[in-house]
Amino acid sequence: MSNGELPPVTGGAIPAAEVARFLRSSDMTIDELMLALIPEAQKFALPPISNFFVGAVALGSSGSLYFGANYEFVGQALSFTVHGEQAATAHAISGGETGMQKLAVSAAPCGYCRQFLYELTTASTLQILLPNTPPVLLTDLIPNAFGPGDLGVTAALMSPQSHRMTLSSGAGDSVVQAALKAAKASYAPYTFDYAGVALKTRHGGIFTGSVAEDAAFNPSMSPLEAAVVSLIISGGKSYSDIVDAVLVEMAGSKAGQAAATRAALAAITAVPLRAYQAHSPPRRNSSSKNKKKKKEKHHA
Numbered sequence: 001m002s003n004g005e006l007p008p009v010t011g012g013a014i015p016a017a018e019v020a021r022f023l024r025s026s027d028m029t030i031d032e033l034m035l036a037l038i039p040e041a042q043k044f045a046l047p048p049i050s051n052f053f054v055g056a057v058a059l060g061s062s063g064s065l066y067f068g069a070n071y072e073f074v075g076q077a078l079s080f081t082v083h084g085e086q087a088a089t090a091h092a093i094s095g096g097e098t099g100m101q102k103l104a105v106s107a108a109p110c111g112y113c114r115q116f117l118y119e120l121t122t123a124s125t126l127q128i129l130l131p132n133t134p135p136v137l138l139t140d141l142i143p144n145a146f147g148p149g150d151l152g153v154t155a156a157l158m159s160p161q162s163h164r165m166t167l168s169s170g171a172g173d174s175v176v177q178a179a180l181k182a183a184k185a186s187y188a189p190y191t192f193d194y195a196g197v198a199l200k201t202r203h204g205g206i207f208t209g210s211v212a213e214d215a216a217f218n219p220s221m222s223p224l225e226a227a228v229v230s231l232i233i234s235g236g237k238s239y240s241d242i243v244d245a246v247l248v249e250m251a252g253s254k255a256g257q258a259a260a261t262r263a264a265l266a267a268i269t270a271v272p273l274r275a276y277q278a279h280s281p282p283r284r285n286s287s288s289k290n291k292k293k294k295k296e297k298h299h300a
């Protein structure tokens with residue numbers, strides 16, 4: 001199938017309406033379309049260590065499609081690697097998705113990715129599509145799985161997040177505010193280290209990423225890794241375009257993103273990291289509120 005027969009892709013994504021229109025006018029199924037798009041997703045991969053290009057295509061709950069690819073960082077530990085399945089998930093989250101229906105991948109997901117995907121809101125129904133292979137449920141690929149429930153967490157990755165965080169500085173800095181917004185939307189139910197990264201390019205664009213923790217800890221995705229996905233796939237930019245990088249994370253948590261973010265960032269750019277710690281705003285005492293209301297009512 002030639003590229004001309006596939007629907008147009010903008011920012012590594014295809015809106016639900018365009019997906020539906022294409023399927024109505026073609027003889028392809030959604031599974032066939034997703035598998036056909038894998039080579040396009042692979043073009044976004046940057047694997048300078050393995051030279052193994054992974055492409056992934058996620059079908060969000062809305063019906064939109066999102067590309068993912070793998071990223072490796074020369075000179076850094078292999079644990080910094082972004083897997084294609086993680087990238088597709090982060091991309092879907094940035095698109096406002098609250099779940100994934102299907103995920104097409106160029107090669108069978110490794111155990112690391114199966115664990116990461118098991119954190120999703122739709123883990124029990126997620127279908128994995130592979131070339132020349134019948135669709136299979138994620139749960140069939142990871143029997144006796146360990147997940148959020150085993151650690152007493154009822155939330156799941158891709159569920160809407162909105163954390164109360166404030167900064168004492170950076171109010172007029174658009175990059176800092178973008179990182180703060182990403183931190184507020186991050187998923188960190190195990191450490192509460194809500195964190196976000198914002199990367200600004202020479203073209204003025206700002207690309208963000210949020211931390212996505214996992215019950216097994218190691219498959220967690222850092223905010224820088226998610227920001228790289230946004231930069232390369234959504235933004236179509238390169239590492240050389242980065243002119244500013246900001247990390248915002250919650251102060252006082254049992255985990256920290258600053259050291260790892262600086263290490264990974266140094267592998268792709270000489271731009272230094274600006275790190276900020278946010279705090280939870282103080283909660284007003286409800287009894288004080290009631291007293292104030294009664295006082296106001298009395299004076300009225």
